[in-house]
Amino acid sequence: MTLTELRYIVAVARERHFGHAAEACHVSQPTLSVAVKKLEEELGVSLFERNRGEITVTPVGEQVVAQAQRTLEAADGVALAARQGQDQLGGPLRLGAIFTIAPYLMPHLIPALRESAPNMPMVIEENFTARLAERLKQGDLDVIIISLPFDEPGVVTLPLYDEPFVAVLPAGHPWTERDEIRLTDMATENLLLLGAGHCFRDQVLELCPNCHRTVTSDHSIQRTVEGSSLETIRHMVASGMGMTILPCTAAGADRYAHRLLAIRRFSMPVPRRQVALAWRVSFPRPKAIEAVRQAILDADLSCVEPIRP
Numbered sequence: 001m002t003l004t005e006l007r008y009i010v011a012v013a014r015e016r017h018f019g020h021a022a023e024a025c026h027v028s029q030p031t032l033s034v035a036v037k038k039l040e041e042e043l044g045v046s047l048f049e050r051n052r053g054e055i056t057v058t059p060v061g062e063q064v065v066a067q068a069q070r071t072l073e074a075a076d077g078v079a080l081a082a083r084q085g086q087d088q089l090g091g092p093l094r095l096g097a098i099f100t101i102a103p104y105l106m107p108h109l110i111p112a113l114r115e116s117a118p119n120m121p122m123v124i125e126e127n128f129t130a131r132l133a134e135r136l137k138q139g140d141l142d143v144i145i146i147s148l149p150f151d152e153p154g155v156v157t158l159p160l161y162d163e164p165f166v167a168v169l170p171a172g173h174p175w176t177e178r179d180e181i182r183l184t185d186m187a188t189e190n191l192l193l194l195g196a197g198h199c200f201r202d203q204v205l206e207l208c209p210n211c212h213r214t215v216t217s218d219h220s221i222q223r224t225v226e227g228s229s230l231e232t233i234r235h236m237v238a239s240g241m242g243m244t245i246l247p248c249t250a251a252g253a254d255r256y257a258h259r260l261l262a263i264r265r266f267s268m269p270v271p272r273r274q275v276a277l278a279w280r281v282s283f284p285r286p287k288a289i290e291a292v293r294q295a296i297l298d299a300d301l302s303c304v305e306p307i308r309p
Contacts, residue, residue: 003075005039006068008032009047013065014138016055070282073139077284088287089117095292096125096132096144100200100230101275104249105145108299109292117291129199136280143279143289145296147199150278157278158289160296161304165204165271166251168234169243169262180267183245187211190242192233195226200273204245207271211245237261247273248303274307 011021012032022029040047047061057065097105102124110122125132125141132144133152150157167181175181187210194201205212227233230250237244238260251263277296279289297306 001039001042003072005035006072008035009039009061009065010068010072010138012036012048012055013057013061016057018055069137069139073280073282076139077282087119088285089291090119092121092123093285093288093292094123094125094140094142096127096135096141098129098132098146098199099126100194100198100247100250101145101147102126103231104247104252105296105299105301108301109295112295112298113291116295117288120288120291128197130197133278136278139280142283142285143277143292146276146278147203148274148276150276152278154281155278156281157276158293159274159276159307160293161301161306162272162274163247163249163304165207165245165266165273166248166303167243167264167266168237168246168251169264170237170240171260171262172240173243173262175243175264176262178264181264182267183208183271184210186243186245192227192236192242192244194230194233195228200230200247203273204271208245234261245271249301252303275304 008021008025008027011024012018015021015024018033018036019029022032025032036047043064045060045064046058047064049056049058103126106124113120113122125135127135129146129150132141132146133150133155135141136144136155137152145160148157148159167175167186169175175185186208191211193204193211227236230246233244234246234250236242277289277293283289297308
């Protein structure tokens with residue numbers, strides 16, 4: 001049994017395809033297939049069910065692949081310690097963040113980390129929570145920034161800050177005369193939301209179930225319009241398409257703010273989310289995690305409420 005063989009079975013389990021796994025491992029498919037078969041014979045079990053066009057991991061294969069992932073992480077930790085001379089702030093850090101956090105946090109986080117950890121460049125990925133969780137557990141990412149709740153075996157979470165939600169309206173809307181808006185009132189207007197798969201959409205609908213409307217009673221006007229990103233939604237609000245609910249960091253000043261958009265707070269209880277770091281228990285660079293945490297807490301995010309130990 002070799003580390004290379006373990007990397008092969010982890011890749012097959014991830015890709016569910018021998019050809020794609022071989023490409024990911026930069027080897028030929030026959031080379032990978034022979035190595036996987038050899039490992040199965042050595043272990044005396046079938047790790048994968050091979051059907052035409054489909055690969056399924058067997059129950060025992062799930063256990064073996066999970067252990068293989070932990071073994072690879074441990075081996076990578078040994079290599080990392082040797083390569084960096086145990087300098088945990090030396091070398092790249094692979095960081096993931098959900099779509100509704102990354103564009104608004106990174107401009108603050110990156111400069112702070114350049115000051116506090118200049119030898120730790122960032123490899124950054126934006127994705128959905130589920131995909132980030134998968135890549136974190138597979139060892140493709142070192143740490144991720146997500147919105148709670150988030151519960152994954154073998155993963156540690158650390159809350160960073162509470163972020164209120166705000167209402168964003170076209171500048172000429174009558175509600176701009178109000179100082180605050182009730183969240184339930186949003187259900188009476190054309191509301192722009194992110195599409196399915198975004199955790200922020202789910203949070204909004206959990207807080208305001210009536211905010212999800214597809215058409216009016218006469219089936220003539222769409223009540224809820226979906227956008228692919230918060231930026232796209234802000235553009236649609238500025239154009240007069242409707243209004244939306246945003247995390248406060250995403251609502252900030254831009255070229256629309258004074259001419260076409262108005263931002264209003266919600267009345268109590270103010271809807272909010274809690275943003276957190278998450279990383280594997282086995283991750284061997286705790287000082288890197290602390291550097292990211294401290295840089296975020298020191299960032300100039302005036303509308304959020306930092307959570308300090």
